[in-house]
Amino acid sequence: DAGVIQSPRHEVTEMGQEVTLRCKPISGHDYLFWYRQTMMRGLELLIYFNNNVPIDDSGMPEDRFSAKMPNASFSTLKIQPSEPRDSAVYFCASTRSGELFFGEGSRLTVL
Amino acid sequence: AQSVTQPDIHITVSEGASLELRCNYSYGATPYLFWYVQSPGQGLQLLLKYFSGDTLVQGIKGFEAEFKRSQSSFNLRKPSVHWSDAAEYFCAVGAKAAGNKLTFGGGTRVLVKP
Numbered sequence: 671d672a673g674v675i676q677s678p679r680h681e682v683t684e685m686g687q688e689v690t691l692r693c694k695p696i697s698g699h700d701y702l703f704w705y706r707q708t709m710m711r712g713l714e715l716l717i718y719f720n721n722n723v724p725i726d727d728s729g730m731p732e733d734r735f736s737a738k739m740p741n742a743s744f745s746t747l748k749i750q751p752s753e754p755r756d757s758a759v760y761f762c763a764s765t766r767s768g769e770l771f772f773g774e775g776s777r778l779t780v781l
Numbered sequence: 782a783q784s785v786t787q788p789d790i791h792i793t794v795s796e797g798a799s800l801e802l803r804c805n806y807s808y809g810a811t812p813y814l815f816w817y818v819q820s821p822g823q824g825l826q827l828l829l830k831y832f833s834g835d836t837l838v839q840g841i842k843g844f845e846a847e848f849k850r851s852q853s854s855f856n857l858r859k860p861s862v863h864w865s866d867a868a869e870y871f872c873a874v875g876a877k878a879a880g881n882k883l884t885f886g887g888g889t890r891v892l893v894k895p
Contacts, residue, residue, distance in 0.1 A: 674824075701881050713871065713885040726882065761824060768813050768832070768881045770873075772824035 672696075674773035676762050682779045688750040691776045694743055695764030703770065704737055704747050705761040713761075719745065752780045783808045785874050785886035793892040794862050802857040802889050804872030814855040815873040815883065816846055825871060831855065842866070867893040 675694040683689055695702045703718040717727040722739045730737070734753070739745040749756055759777050763770040784807045794800050806812060813832050817825040829840025836848040846857045855872060869890045875883040 703882070712887045715882060715884070718882060763825075765881050768875065769815070769827055769830055770817075770825075770881070770883060772817075772826070774822075774824045 674762055674764055674771055676760075676773035676776050678776055679774065680777045680779075682781065683752055684781050685753055686751040687780075688748065689752045689756075689778060689780075691747045691760050691762075691778070693745045693747070693762030693773060695745070695762070696771055697743065699764035699766045699771070700742075701765045702739060702745050703763045703765075704745070705763065707759045707761060707775070708757075716747070716760075749778075752778075754780045756780050783812075783874050783884045785872050785884055787870075787872055787886035787889050789889045790887070791890050791892065793894060795894045796864050797861050800857075800859045800862045800866070800891065802870050802872075802891070804855045804857065804886060805853055806855065806872070806874040807853065808874050808876070810876050812874045813876055814846075814848060815875070816840065816844070816855075816857045817871045817873060817885075818842075819869045819871065819888075821868075828857070828870075862891075862893055864893045864895065867891055 677692045700721050704716040706714045716729045717737045719739045737747045757780050759775040761775045763772045786805045815830045816828040819825045828844050829838050831838050831848045839845050844859050848855050869888045871888045872886040873883040
């Protein structure tokens with residue numbers, strides 16, 4: 671299995687631009703999670719899905735952030751408009767049994 | 782609410798020496814406990830997990846951890862550290878009933894001296 675695949679690995683954008691991060695979970699996994707990692711706040715859970723349905727989005731910072739999972743093999747995290755404080759590494763993870771499998775992350779820099 | 786505390790932000794250890802990383806958790810139900818390792822620029826890789834049963838669990842790369850319910854702890858150990866063990870280590874707690882949602886500690890960065 672290829673593991674959890676995220677794209678892009680690196681994104682540099684200017685404040686105010688829209689950013690879309692993508693994730694392909696491991697086939698057969700029915701949970702998908704989006705985490706954000708920063709030096710100041712560590713790993714924060716943003717949102718998670720079960721069978722493509724958002725279950726808990728209480729970690730989403732504000733309305734500028736949105737996430738979708740149109741099917742079992744694809745999810746997006748969108749930031750519009752982006753701000754410098756959104757700079758972080760965004761991880762996608764999936765699971766079927768409680769053990770999370772992480773992607774390699776998308777490093778976002780907002781100038 | 783669940784929480785995880787890793788009291789040590791940085792630990793420096795000599796190659797070949799033993800290593801112990803501390804983890805304390807707060808959780809209202811029977812927890813699932815995990816240790817993950819993150820190398821620079823990489824995602825998190827599972828080292829080991831505890832769901833039930835034997836409280837001493839073995840993981841990959843020679844790591845082990847012991848669940849102590851009375852102390853709400855799940856400390857990670859390795860008898861002899863290799864230079865390749867330099868990384869950041871995260872303890873996490875969750876539960877099946879919570880939809881596999883994990884809460885992570887702040888991490889402990891391990892530096893290995895030659």
